[in-house]
Amino acid sequence: MTSRPSFRGPASKVGTFTVDADSTGTGRGTWEPFIDTWNDRMGDLYPLPEFSASTVDGFQGTMRSVALEDTAVNELWASSPVSTRAVGTYEHDEIRLYVGLRGAVALQDPHDQGSDAYVSVGTYFMHHVVTENHFHTTPVIGTRIFIFPGDALRPLVAGKPRTGQATSPAAQILMAHTSMVQRTVIDLSPAGAHASRNALLELSKGLILDHFDDREPAFTPALAQAAKDLADARLTDAELSPATVAAQLHVSVRTLQRAFASLDESFSAYIRRRRLEEAAEALTASGSRLTVSEAAARWHFTDSSHFIRAFKKQYHATPAQFARRLT
Numbered sequence: 001m002t003s004r005p006s007f008r009g010p011a012s013k014v015g016t017f018t019v020d021a022d023s024t025g026t027g028r029g030t031w032e033p034f035i036d037t038w039n040d041r042m043g044d045l046y047p048l049p050e051f052s053a054s055t056v057d058g059f060q061g062t063m064r065s066v067a068l069e070d071t072a073v074n075e076l077w078a079s080s081p082v083s084t085r086a087v088g089t090y091e092h093d094e095i096r097l098y099v100g101l102r103g104a105v106a107l108q109d110p111h112d113q114g115s116d117a118y119v120s121v122g123t124y125f126m127h128h129v130v131t132e133n134h135f136h137t138t139p140v141i142g143t144r145i146f147i148f149p150g151d152a153l154r155p156l157v158a159g160k161p162r163t164g165q166a167t168s169p170a171a172q173i174l175m176a177h178t179s180m181v182q183r184t185v186i187d188l189s190p191a192g193a194h195a196s197r198n199a200l201l202e203l204s205k206g207l208i209l210d211h212f213d214d215r216e217p218a219f220t221p222a223l224a225q226a227a228k229d230l231a232d233a234r235l236t237d238a239e240l241s242p243a244t245v246a247a248q249l250h251v252s253v254r255t256l257q258r259a260f261a262s263l264d265e266s267f268s269a270y271i272r273r274r275r276l277e278e279a280a281e282a283l284t285a286s287g288s289r290l291t292v293s294e295a296a297a298r299w300h301f302t303d304s305s306h307f308i309r310a311f312k313k314q315y316h317a318t319p320a321q322f323a324r325r326l327t
Contacts, residue, residue: 045070055085071197071201095149099171103140123166124207125162162207170207227267
């Protein structure tokens with residue numbers, strides 16, 4: 001079934017808007033409306049290349065674009081390859097940052113270095129775009145592509161493309177901030193959109209310099225989100241703690257605690273709540289359910305009694321009572 005993208009946001013040529021396919025679509029019904037809307041809203045600033053017929057006709061996936069004034073973040077998830085047919089002769093002055101989420105993107109010799117640039121999962125590539133270059137992807141692809149005005153980052157990138165790991169602290173903070181922008185962009189005021197745009201630029205500078213200002217209040221929400229993302233990936237890890245996550249993000253425990261100060265719970269409380277949520281799901285899953293002692297061990301509670309007390313405090317029922325309610 002083909003899904004047409006939904007287009008939301010103000011009608012101004014450059015402003016805060018989103019373009020996304022709400023569910024996986026196929027072919028021209030998903031691809032062309034997305035491209036048409038991009039060209040209408042952002043094409044004057046950032047003209048797109050022409051894409052191959054196989055890309056347009058065979059596209060299977062979702063695309064989403066979030067634009068904040070002169071800055072945009074495009075996210076592509078597809079189970080079909082994407083490639084250019086013609087790149088045009090436009091003169092560009094923009095910075096692009098590719099972050100690999102799945103598969104790989106190959107940029108055809110973007111800086112006359114005699115080889116393509118490959119952006120695979122868990123890596124990033126940032127460069128100054130003066131002339132458009134061809135690119136193609138693997139058949140299964142997931143990537144975020146940031147587009148910034150040249151003036152903002154050119155002195156740091158021109159003539160010296162940047163590559164690195166998307167697991168670096170600066171990259172994780174940038175990605176966390178981007179995810180928050182994607183979730184909240186529709187509700188942002190003009191001032192909020194401007195602040196989010198500036199934070200994107202500053203965090204991108206931090207990526208280049210491999211450092212971000214952990215005392216900057218504007219970055220506090222992104223730091224907290226990055227810590228949550230790391231915790232969510234390590235809930236069954238016995239070493240998970242505020243100290244280990246702070247070390248992974250290259251900040252002090254005090255800085256991490258300060259990032260959570262304005263939230264409803266501390267970071268330790270967040271870890272405990274998420275572990276209990278995972279345990280509750282496992283205790284009620286169909287098929288091979290865990291016992292209480294197995295759940296307590298997997299999510300690193302001191303013993304079954306400690307686990308039951310914590311579970312009852314959160315769910316107002318023992319694990320056994322909770323499981324019976326859902327069966």
